[in-house]
Amino acid sequence: xxxxxxxxxxxxxxxxxxxxxxxxxxxxxxxxxxxxxxxxxxxxxxxxxxxxxxxxxxxxxxxxxxxxxxxxxxxxxxxxxxxxxxxxxxxxxxxxxxxxxxxxxxxxxxxxxxxxxxxxxxxxxxxxxxxxxxxxxxxxxxxxxxxxxxxxxxxxxxxxxxxxxxxxxxxxxxxxxxxxxxxxxxxxxxxxxxx
Ligand code: HEM
Numbered sequence: 001x002x003x004x005x006x007x008x009x010x011x012x013x014x015x016x017x018x019x020x021x022x023x024x025x026x027x028x029x030x031x032x033x034x035x036x037x038x039x040x041x042x043x044x045x046x047x048x049x050x051x052x053x054x055x056x057x058x059x060x061x062x063x064x065x066x067x068x069x070x071x072x073x074x075x076x077x078x079x080x081x082x083x084x085x086x087x088x089x090x091x092x093x094x095x096x097x098x099x100x101x102x103x104x105x106x107x108x109x110x111x112x113x114x115x116x117x118x119x120x121x122x123x124x125x126x127x128x129x130x131x132x133x134x135x136x137x138x139x140x141x142x143x144x145x146x147x148x149x150x151x152x153x154x155x156x157x158x159x160x161x162x163x164x165x166x167x168x169x170x171x172x173x174x175x176x177x178x179x180x181x182x183x184x185x186x187x188x189x190x191x192x193x194x195x
Contacts, residue, residue: 001048001141002106002119003037004077009051010037012073013058021058028054039081040109045141064145071149075157086192092158093183096151097133100125131183138176144169151181157192160185 014022023033029050037043056063079086085102089095100123107119125135137147148164155162163182168174 001043001045002039002110003041003043004039004081004106005074006043006048006051007037007039008074008077009055009070011077012070013055017059024058025051025054028057039106042110042112042115049141064149067145067149068153070146071153074150075153079157086157091183092155092160092162093131093133093181095154095158096135096162096181097125097127099123099135133181135179135181136176137179138170142170144171144177144179147177147179151179155183 010022010026013025026033026035029047031047031051052063052066055061055066059066061069082102085098086095089098100120103123104116104120107116110116110119122139123135123137125133128134135147137144144166148166151162151164160183165180165182166177167180168176168178170177
């Protein structure tokens with residue numbers, strides 16, 4: 001998993017509960033306290049999953065609650081680091097249609113081609129009709145709750161509202177998750193909320 005994911009989680013934990021909370025979660029995941037997670041480097045997926053589980057265990061919050069808090073923190077950081085991705089999309093529909101491509105762009109910073117490919121293979125998106133996007137997500141990490149939280153948060157950034165229906169789900173034994181994203185109304189072009 002590319003290091004931005006873990007870094008945002010650890011920053012969020014530190015902001016919320018200071019170093020004691022952050023270090024307690026790192027200890028649970030067996031991550032050394034001086035680890036500097038980098039955006040151009042890949043780290044073991046199971047370590048990232050242990051950090052997420054550690055955050056659940058240490059805070060007493062549910063995984064869904066952590067996902068919502070995480071999605072807000074992650075997209076705030078993403079808007080700071082990559083404002084162009086948000087400027088390019090005039091609506092959350094356009095943004096979410098490009099999300100798989102955005103992952104591919106970030107993965108191009110990894111040195112090993114096989115690591116870049118793993119990131120690219122996780123998502124694909126297609127427009128079925130205006131107001132209806134289908135996203136396919138295939139990953140042993142099964143972070144479909146995180147997908148939902150991020151999708152809703154992106155809609156909020158654009159002042160929009162969407163529904164996410166998990167038509168197929170890896171957690172129900174399907175080979176991949178198939179998300180049906182639907183918008184009833186969209187905000188006027190170019191409306192991005194301030195942070
Ligand atoms: C500018 C916005 C975004 C950036 C820069 C970004 C970047 C990343 C990166 C670098 C990873 C790690 C990939 C890996 O190592 O395999 C990742 C994972 C993930 N992202 Fe995004 N992302 C963005 C937006 C989104 C949005 C909007 C969603 C959902 C609607 C999303 C859903 C996910 C999920 C579910 C994972 C975990 C995948 C897995 O390992 O199974 N991302 N993202």
